[in-house]
Amino acid sequence: MISVSCMFALGLLSSAAPGSGLPEAGSLSELRRLQRDFGRDVEPHSSEKSERFERSAGLNEQTCRAALPGAESNLRNNTHTFTFTLSTVSPLWLAWVGEGSGVLLVLTTFQVPLFMMLFGQSNLYRSEDYGKTFKDVTHLINHTFIHTEFGIASSPDDSGKVILVGEVSEIGGFRLFSSQDFGLTFVPNDMPFEPLYQMQFNPRDSNILLSLSITLDLWLSEDFGGTWRKIHDSVCMVRWDLNNSIYFTANYNGSCNDKGMLELRKTTDYGQTFQTIATRVYSFVLGGKFVIASIMSGKGTERMIHVSVDGGEVWNMAQIPMINHEQFYSVLEANQDMIFIHVDDPGDSGFGTIYVSDDRGTVFSKSLERNVYTTTGSDTDFTAIKSLRGVYMTTILTEEGTMETVITFDQGARWQALRPPKNSHCDTDTSTNRPHKCRLHIHASYSTTLKMNIPDLPHSQPNAVGLILAHGSVGDAESALSPNVYVSDDGGYSWLLALKGPHHYEILDSGGLLLAVEHTNSPVNQIKFSTDEGQCWHTYNFTSDPIYFGAMVSEPGSRAMNVSLWGYRNRKKVVITIDFRNLFSRDCTEGDYVEWLAHSVDPSGSDDGCVLGYKESFLRLRKDSVCWNGRDYAVTKKLWPCPCTVDDYHCDFGYYRPENSSECVEQEEMVGRPLEFCLNGTTEQLQTSGYRKIPGDQCEGGFQPDRKETDLRRMCTSNLLHPYSLTETSSPNAAVIVMVVIVVLMMSAVTGVWLVKKHVCGGRFLVHRYSVMREHVEADKIEGVDDVDTQYMETGKAQYNEDSDQDLLE
Numbered sequence: 148m149i150s151v152s153c154m155f156a157l158g159l160l161s162s163a164a165p166g167s168g169l170p171e172a173g174s175l176s177e178l179r180r181l182q183r184d185f186g187r188d189v190e191p192h193s194s195e196k197s198e199r200f201e202r203s204a205g206l207n208e209q210t211c212r213a214a215l216p217g218a219e220s221n222l223r224n225n226t227h228t229f230t231f232t233l234s235t236v237s238p239l240w241l242a243w244v245g246e247g248s249g250v251l252l253v254l255t256t257f258q259v260p261l262f263m264m265l266f267g268q269s270n271l272y273r274s275e276d277y278g279k280t281f282k283d284v285t286h287l288i289n290h291t292f293i294h295t296e297f298g299i300a301s302s303p304d305d306s307g308k309v310i311l312v313g314e315v316s317e318i319g320g321f322r323l324f325s326s327q328d329f330g331l332t333f334v335p336n337d338m339p340f341e342p343l344y345q346m347q348f349n350p351r352d353s354n355i356l357l358s359l360s361i362t363l364d365l366w367l368s369e370d371f372g373g374t375w376r377k378i379h380d381s382v383c384m385v386r387w388d389l390n391n392s393i394y395f396t397a398n399y400n401g402s403c404n405d406k407g408m409l410e411l412r413k414t415t416d417y418g419q420t421f422q423t424i425a426t427r428v429y430s431f432v433l434g435g436k437f438v439i440a441s442i443m444s445g446k447g448t449e450r451m452i453h454v455s456v457d458g459g460e461v462w463n464m465a466q467i468p469m470i471n472h473e474q475f476y477s478v479l480e481a482n483q484d485m486i487f488i489h490v491d492d493p494g495d496s497g498f499g500t501i502y503v504s505d506d507r508g509t510v511f512s513k514s515l516e517r518n519v520y521t522t523t524g525s526d527t528d529f530t531a532i533k534s535l536r537g538v539y540m541t542t543i544l545t546e547e548g549t550m551e552t553v554i555t556f557d558q559g560a561r562w563q564a565l566r567p568p569k570n571s572h573c574d575t576d577t578s579t580n581r582p583h584k585c586r587l588h589i590h591a592s593y594s595t596t597l598k599m600n601i602p603d604l605p606h607s608q609p610n611a612v613g614l615i616l617a618h619g620s621v622g623d624a625e626s627a628l629s630p631n632v633y634v635s636d637d638g639g640y641s642w643l644l645a646l647k648g649p650h651h652y653e654i655l656d657s658g659g660l661l662l663a664v665e666h667t668n669s670p671v672n673q674i675k676f677s678t679d680e681g682q683c684w685h686t687y688n689f690t691s692d693p694i695y696f697g698a699m700v701s702e703p704g705s706r707a708m709n710v711s712l713w714g715y716r717n718r719k720k721v722v723i724t725i726d727f728r729n730l731f732s733r734d735c736t737e738g739d740y741v742e743w744l745a746h747s748v749d750p751s752g753s754d755d756g757c758v759l760g761y762k763e764s765f766l767r768l769r770k771d772s773v774c775w776n777g778r779d780y781a782v783t784k785k786l787w788p789c790p791c792t793v794d795d796y797h798c799d800f801g802y803y804r805p806e807n808s809s810e811c812v813e814q815e816e817m818v819g820r821p822l823e824f825c826l827n828g829t830t831e832q833l834q835t836s837g838y839r840k841i842p843g844d845q846c847e848g849g850f851q852p853d854r855k856e857t858d859l860r861r862m863c864t865s866n867l868l869h870p871y872s873l874t875e876t877s878s879p880n881a882a883v884i885v886m887v888v889i890v891v892l893m894m895s896a897v898t899g900v901w902l903v904k905k906h907v908c909g910g911r912f913l914v915h916r917y918s919v920m921r922e923h924v925e926a927d928k929i930e931g932v933d934d935v936d937t938q939y940m941e942t943g944k945a946q947y948n949e950d951s952d953q954d955l956l957e
C-alpha cells in the first residue's frame with residue numbers, strides 16, 4: 148500500500164514562483180464580443196443547455212453524447228506501467244525537479260526494529276519522462292538511510308537543485324547529498340550538525356541554504372551545502388523572506404515552549420549583523436508585504452497582533468481583540484493588499500471571527516462571525532479560490548447549529564450562502580419543502596477532521612480561470628455520507644453536480660482537461676476525464692488488472708498532460724502513467740476562445756462584473772472545443788475601472804454590516820466612544836461615516852464617503868513591545884491602536900510563509916494534510932502520495948515540527 152509522503156517543505160517561501168501568482172495579462176488585440184456561453188445563473192431555457200445538464204447529471208457512466216473518436220485506443224497506446232520491486236508498506240516521497248523537465252525523484256524509506264536498534268533503509272528512483280519509467284539510483288546516495296523528516300528538498304526555482312540528507316551510522320553523523328543537475332549526480336558532504344528538519348532554500352538564491360539543528364543552532368551555507376556557518380543559537384522558528392532576509396524567533400532561556408518570551412530577530416546580510424525587531428513574541432508570520440507577530444500584552448497571559456509593513460521597523464498594533472492563552476489567532480491570508488485574521492472566540496466554542504485589514508494591516512473590520520475553526524485540530528474550511536480574484540470560501544456554524552458554506556467575492560466585504568447546484572436532485576424535488584436542505588455545502592479541511600469521506604480538498608488554479616473542483620453535499624444524510632464532486636466554472640457563483648460519490652481529481656492543461664478517479668476501497672481500473680470543464684465525463688479503463696489506488700500525481704502548475712496513478716497490486720507498488728497529449732488532435736487557436744466577464748451576475752446592469760473597483764474579462768476555452776492549450780498557455784485578460792459604490796468599501800473600524808445589508812451600521816458598543824488609535828507615535832482620531840475602501844480596490848469617482856484621521860497631537864506609546872514601560876497615555880475607553888518604533892534596517896516584500904503549515908505533515912494530520920499540501924505545492928515542486936488508510940503512516944514525527952505546525956500564530 149502506498150503510504151504517506153508528506154514533505155516538510157520549508158523551501159516554499161516562493162509564493163512568487165511560476166504558477167502560483169495571478170493570471171498574467173496578455174495581448175488583448177482580438178477580443179471578441181462577450182459571449183456568455185457559460186451558463187451561470189441563467190435558466191436552462193435553450194434546449195442545448197438543458198441537454199447539457201441532462202447528460203452531465205452526475206452519472207459515473209460514459210455520459211457524453213459525442214464520444215471522442217479513437218480516444219480509447221489512443222490512450223491505450225499512451226499508457227505506461229511501471230512496477231516497483233518494493234514492499235507495499237514502505238512510504239514513498241515524490242519530488243518534481245524543475246518545471247517541465249519531466250524529472251521526478253521517488254524516495255522510499257523505512258525503519259525496522261532489529262535487536263533493539265532501528266535499522267533504516269532507503270531507495271531512490273529517478274524518472275526523466277514524467278513517471279513513465281524509473282531507474283533505481285540508490286547507488287547515487289551510496290545506500291545511505293534518508294530520514295523521513297528530511298525527505299527530498301527541491302529548489303523553488305527551476306534550476307534543478309535537489310538535496311537529500313542522509314544519516315551515516317559509521318561516522319555517527321549526517322551527510323548532505325546535493326545535486327545541481329536534476330538529480331543525475333549527487334555530491335556528498337558531511338554536515339557539522341544534526342538537522343531538525345528539512346533545509347530551507349533562499350527563494351531568491353537557491354545556492355543559499357538555511358538549517359536548524361536539533362540543538363536549535365541556526366546554520367547557513369552559501370555554497371549549496373559545501374560549507375556551513377553557525378550564525379545564531381537558541382533559535383525556535385526561522386523563515387526566509389523574498390528579499391534575502393532571515394527572520395527568526397530566539398529564546399534565551401533555553402526553551403522554545405516558553406512562547407511569549409521569544410525575541411523576533413532578523414538579519415539582512417546572512418548573519419553578519421542582527422537586529423531584534425520585537426520582544427515578548429509569541430509567534431510570527433511573514434505574508435505578502437506584512438510581518439505579523441503576536442506579542443504578549445504585559446498584563447497576564449493576553450496577547451495582541453502587531454503588524455509591520457516595513458520589515459519590522461515600525462509596528463502598529465492591529466485593532467482586533469486581544470486574546471488569552473486559551474484562544475488563538477490564525478492568519479488565514481496575507482497578500483500584498485491586506486490580511487485576513489481569524490480570532491478564536493473565548494471558550495471552547497470551535498468558532499471565531501474573521502477580521503479583514505486595511506492596507507497598513509492596522510485598522511481591522513469584522514468580516515464574518517462564527518467561522519468554524521477547531522481549537523484542537525487547527526482546521527478550518529477557509530479556502531482561497533485561486534482561479535478568480537477576491538473569492539474565498541469557508542464554513543460557519545449558523546445560529547440554528549448547522550454548518551453552512553459561505554463565499555465572498557470581494558475579499559471579505561460581504562459573504563453569502565452558496566447557490567443550490569443547478570442539476571442537483573433536491574432543487575427539483577419540491578415535496579420536501581425545506582429550502583435550506585438544498586444549500587450546497589462544500590467540504591474542506593474541517594470536514595476531514597470529522598473523518599468524512601473526502602479524498603481531495605477544493606481545488607483551483609490561477610491558470611484555469613473560474614474553475615473550482617470540490618466535494619460537497621446538499622444537506623441530507625445520504626449526501627453527507629458520500630459527498631459528490633461539484634464543479635464551478637465561474638469562480639463559485641454557480642455549481643454543477645459533476646460526479647457522484649467521492650473522487651480524487653486533478654486539473655490538467657490549464658483547465659482544458661479534468662481527471663477523476665473514484666475513491667473506493669476496492670481496486671480500480673477506470674479514470675474519468677472531461678474536456679468541457681466537468682459537464683460531461685468520459686471513462687477510460689487504464690488497466691485490465693485493477694490496482695488498489697493510492698494517489699493521482701501530475702506536475703504542479705496544471706500545465707502537464709501526463710498523469711501518474713500510484714497504487715499497488717500483487718503486493719507490489721505500481722505506477723501507471725497516462726499521456727493525454729494525443730487525445731487532442733490539434734492545438735487550440737483563436738476561435739477556440741471566447742471572452743468571459745468575470746463576476747458577472749446581471750448582464751443587463753451597467754456595473755455588472757464590477758468587483759473591487761474594476762471589471763475583468765478573460766479569454767476562456769470554449770467548452771465544446773477539444774484542443775490543447777499547451778504548456779505555454781498564458782491567461783489573457785482585460786480590465787476596466789468602475790465607479791465606486793457602497794460595495795467597494797469595508798465597514799470601518801467600529802461599524803458592521805447587518806446580514807443582507809450593504810449599509811454599514813455603527814457597532815452598539817462603540818456608540819459615543821471616540822475612535823482613536825495610535826499611529827507613528829501620536830494619537831489619531833478617526834472620523835468616519837462607516838466606510839473604508841477595500842485594499843486593492845481600484846474604483847474611480849462615484850460613492851466617496853467622508854473619512855478623516857486627525858492627529859490629536861498627543862503622544863502615545865505601546866506598552867507591549869517594551870516590557871518595562873507600562874504607561875498608557877491614551878484615554879482609557881477609547882479603542883486604541885498602538886504602535887512603536889524600533890529602529891532596524893529597512894526591508895519589504897515578504898512572502899506567504901503561513902502556507903508552510905499546510906506542508907507540514909505531523910503525525911495525526913498526515914492524511915488530510917496531503918491534499919492541502921498538493922494544492923500549495925507548486926512553489927517547490929514537491930509532491931506527495933498518500934493513501935486513505937493511515938495504518939502505514941509514519942508516526943512520531945510530530946515532535947520535530949511541532950513548532951512549525953503552530954505557524955498560524957496560535
Ligand SMILES: *[C@@H]1O[C@H](CO)[C@@H](O)[C@H](O)[C@H]1NC(C)=O
Pocket residue numbers: 217220221224
Ligand atoms: C496504437 O498502436 C498500434 C500498434 O502499435 C497501432 O496500430 C495503432 O494505430 C495505434 N493507435 C493509435 C490511435 O495511435
Ligand SMILES: *[C@@H]1O[C@H](CO)[C@@H](O)[C@H](O)[C@H]1NC(C)=O
Pocket residue numbers: 289335
Ligand atoms: C559508500 O559507503 C561505503 C561504506 O558504507 C564506503 O566504503 C564507500 O567509500 C562509500 N562510497 C562513496 C562514494 O561515498
Ligand SMILES: *[C@@H]1O[C@H](CO)[C@@H](O)[C@H](O)[C@H]1NC(C)=O
Pocket residue numbers: 399400408
Ligand atoms: C529568563 O528566565 C528568568 C527567570 O527564570 C527571567 O527572570 C528572565 O526574564 C528570563 N529572560 C527571558 C529573556 O525570557
Ligand SMILES: *[C@@H]1O[C@H](CO)[C@@H](O)[C@H](O)[C@H]1NC(C)=O
Pocket residue numbers: 672673688
Ligand atoms: C471497464 O471496466 C469496468 C469495470 O471496472 C467494466 O465493467 C467495463 O466493461 C470495462 N469497459 C471496457 C470497455 O473494457
Ligand SMILES: *[C@@H]1O[C@H](CO)[C@@H](O)[C@H](O)[C@H]1NC(C)=O
Pocket residue numbers: 249276277279706707708709726728778
Ligand atoms: C508527457 O511526457 C512526455 C515524456 O514521456 C513528454 O515528452 C511530454 O512533453 C509530456 N507532456 C507534457 C504536456 O508535459
Ligand SMILES: *[C@@H]1O[C@H](CO)[C@@H](O)[C@H](O)[C@H]1NC(C)=O
Pocket residue numbers: 806807
Ligand atoms: C437574508 O436573505 C436570505 C435570502 O434572501 C433570507 O433567507 C434571510 O432570512 C435573510 N436574513 C435576514 C437576517 O434578513
Ligand SMILES: *[C@@H]1O[C@H](CO)[C@@H](O)[C@H](O)[C@H]1NC(C)=O
Pocket residue numbers: 826827
Ligand atoms: C511617521 O513619521 C515619519 C517622520 O516623523 C514620516 O516620515 C512617516 O511618513 C510617518 N508615517 C506615517 C505612517 O505617518
Ligand SMILES: *[C@@H]1O[C@H](CO)[C@@H](O)[C@H](O)[C@H]1NC(C)=O
Pocket residue numbers: 390415893894895896
Ligand atoms: C530588499 O532589501 C534592500 C535592503 O536590504 C532594499 O534596498 C530593497 O529595496 C529591498 N527590495 C525589495 C523588493 O523589497
